[in-house]
Amino acid sequence: MRRTTAAATAALLLLGIPTAAAGTTDDEQLLYKYVKDASGAYGYGSDPVETYPGSGTQVSIPTTSAEETRRFSSAWVATIDNLNFGRPADAADFDSRFTRVLDDFESWNMNAVIFQVRPLLDAYYPSELNPWSGFLTGTQGVDPGYDPLARAVEATHARGMEFHAWLNPYRVTNSKMTSATVLGALDMTADEVKALSIPEYIAALADAGILAPDNYAVQHPDQVLMFEEKLFLDPGEPAVRTSVADTVAEIVANYDVDAIHFDDYFYPYRITVDGENVFFGDAGEDRATFEEHGLTAGYADTPEDIERxxxxNVTALISDVNDEVDAHNAATGSAVQLGVSPFGIWEHKENDPAGSNTPTTSSQTYSGSVFADTRGWVQDELVDYLVPQIYWSFDQGAAPYGDLAQWWNDVAAGSRTQVYVGHALYKHVNNGGWEQAWMNPEEVPNQIRFNQKLDDIDGSVLFSYNDMQPSDLASLPADQQPRHEAKNQAIELLREDAFGHPTLVPAKPWLSDGVVAAPKGVQVRDGHLVWEAGDPQEARQYAIYRGTGSPKQIIAREGALVGTVWADGASTLEFELPNTASSTPAREKWVVTALDAAAVESAPVAATGKPDKPGKPEQPGKPDKPGKPDHPVRPSQPGGSEDGR
Incomplete structure (x- = not known):
């Protein structure tokens, strides 16, 4: 297996990797557990990692990464509790903070930004339906005096990346009612606040300024439920679905977003109290809603039918939102996508033959909790993409990465819905102290290489943006340094390998109008590629390739993509050639294609002329600052969830 500098450093600690067993090829290497020896050194041991415990099939990892031209590459930028994006002081500060995000994404060769614009029932944009987010100003409902979403979308597009607007559909509060922050704001004791009804508690939050007067929950407290001392909208109320769909309609009507993105929070996850599992519904939290809307619709009063x-209810929400997005696309000729990032386990095979090889002691989201039939959404093509959060290592018996990646790949087979994988880069620091696999800097790089073997896995998303930043080891206590060093080495590996070259997002032809007009008059002139738009209104961006052979052969070759230029409706465009253009062999050609909003590509057009005056290495159309004025934290183990999404 090829090893870069970081990998070579890690290799010094190896306990000795056994030679590849029969059944592997020179292109793959068998995977063994990453362990800690008696001296405290970490490395690969001699115990094989199976796709799932008892499968009898050992995981094998490709020894090299393919330079795929089409691959979704992104990370989540969470604004909930200012997790990945701090509270900006003003418009200039917002621009500065968002520019840093784009600089990092660009340096990682990412092609999309997933940015949270509705962390609670609020908005990072002026809305007639939702109050301003308190994570912008410190107080929900206070106008910051500028439009963050407009600025973010324009700046992201200027860098040649898609903007995916991330919404949480139901969440009202993210702090427990007995937390010190809430009790202090309400000036109440824990016993006093727990004695309040849900409408009384909502009214108290509004009086304290925690919830704005125009918050949907304040206006409709009868449509709010509580679990684990947190408030969320009742998914069983038809009016709630309408309000969420209306929010999506408002965003796509007013902003040039490339996608609407939901995370994994629908009905609540199970929790553990005093060592016992507690499930939403056990205390009859939505009993009244079921009697009003479930029994009257013909559902039987049985546990199985209540779960159904x-x-x-959740599928109806996804269907309603999908209808809004489809209607917008049909009316405007747009190609806005709908994506969801679900929990990594749909259901266990012991509960359903279609499930994964995961034990029933692990969480799942088809039954028991959450109640998201994500497999059905793929089969019915209700979403354009899914990003399952496969936040576990290959050797995690409760949720083995290899089996789950294969399971999601198989679910996507035959469906137009695309599947990208969410990777837990954060676990090097969070779990490295007690899960030896996360001391391995090759864990996520191995996962991405493993995905190359799966035809229907089309990309990777990292959780989260903060974990793309190297840690300053010298500033950390000695006992924390090894975990952060593993993360730092993983970052280096990923940037050099899986994210070491530019990529285009996967095409979605079902969102395209058809044939895309090719660029015209492509020439090399004064160190630039210049061309005319074939159709300025249709082109979303342009792809720049370099290679030998015919234009079709060049664009089909892995590693030929050099960069992209965002179209922005321009009739005349250019791309500044990198310094390496001066050494381009005479037989090599520059090729330009146009892509529409669905990333469907035009015929390639080769440039005429010679690259005689190369420019600077920076790519054009990517300003240092935005042009105009924090994923979700995921359940760290299959058995529970964490705050902070």
Missing amino acids: WRRD
């Missing part, structure tokens, strides 16, 4: 009703 809940699943149907």
Whole structure:
């Protein structure tokens, strides 16, 4: 397996990797558990890692990464509790902070930004339906005096990346009612606040300025439920679905977003109290809603049918939002996508033959909790893409990465819905102290290489943006340094390998109008590629390739993509050639294609002329600052969830 500098450093600690067993090829290497020896050194041991415990099939990893031209590459930028994006002082500060995000994404060769614009029932944009987010100003409902979403979308596009607007559909509060922050704001004791009804508690939050007067929950407290001392909208209320769909309609009507993105929070996850599992519904939290909307719709009053009703409620939300996005696309000729990032386990095979090889002691989201039939959404093509959060290592028996990646790949087979994988880069620091696999800097790089073997896995998303930043080891206590060093080495590996070259997002032809007009008059002139738009209104961006052979052969070759230029409706465009253009062999050609909003590509057009005056290495159309004035934290283990998404 090829090893870069970081990998070579890690290799010094190896306990000795056994030679590849029969059944592997020179292109793959068998995977063994990453362990800690008696001296405290970490490395690969001699115990094989199976796709799932008892499978009898050992995981094998390709020894090299393919330079795929089409691959979704992104990370989540969470604004909930200012997790990945601090509270900006003003418009200039917002621009500065967002520019740093784009600089990092660009340096990682990412092609999309997933930015949270509705962390609670609020907005990072002026809205007639939702109050301003308190994570912008410190107080929900206070106008910051500028439009963050407009600025973010324009700046992202100027860098040649898609902007995916991330919304949480139901969440009202993210702090427990007995937390010190809430009790202090309400000037109440824990016993006093727990004695309040849900409408009384909402009214108290509004009086304290925690919830704005125009918050949907304040206006409709009868449509709010509570679990684990947190408030969320009732998924069983039809009016709630309408309000969420209306929010999506408002965003796509007013902003040039490339996608609407939901995370994994629908009905609540199970929790553990005093060592016992507690499930939403056990205390009859939505009993009244079921009697009003479930029994009257023909669902039987049985545990199985109540679960089916809940699943149907969530599916109805996805269907309603999909209808809004489709209507917008049909009316405007747009190609806005709908994507969801679900929990990594749909269901266990012991509970359903279609499930994964995961034990019933692990969480799942088809039954028991959450009630998201994500497999059904793929089969019915209700979403354009899914990003399952496969936040576990290959050797995690409760949720083995290899089996789950294969399971999601198989689910996507035959469906137009694309599947990208969410990777837990954060676990090097969070879990490295007690899960030896996360001391391995090659864990996520191995996962991405493993995905190359799966035809229907089309990309990777990292959780989260903060974990793309190297740690300053010298500033950390000695006992924390090894975990952060593993993360730092993983970052280096990823940047050099899986994210070491530019990529285009996967095409979605079902969102395209058809044939895309090719660029015209492509020439090399004074160190630039220049061309005319074939159709300025249709082109979303342009792809620049370099290679030998015919234009079709060049664009089909891995590693030929050099960069992109965002179209922005321009009729005349250019691309500044990198310094390496001066050494381009005479037989090599520059080729330009146009892509529409669905990333469907035009015929390639080769440039005429010679690259005689190369420019600077920076790519054009990517300003240092935005042009105009924090994923979700995921359940760290299959058994529970964490705050902070």
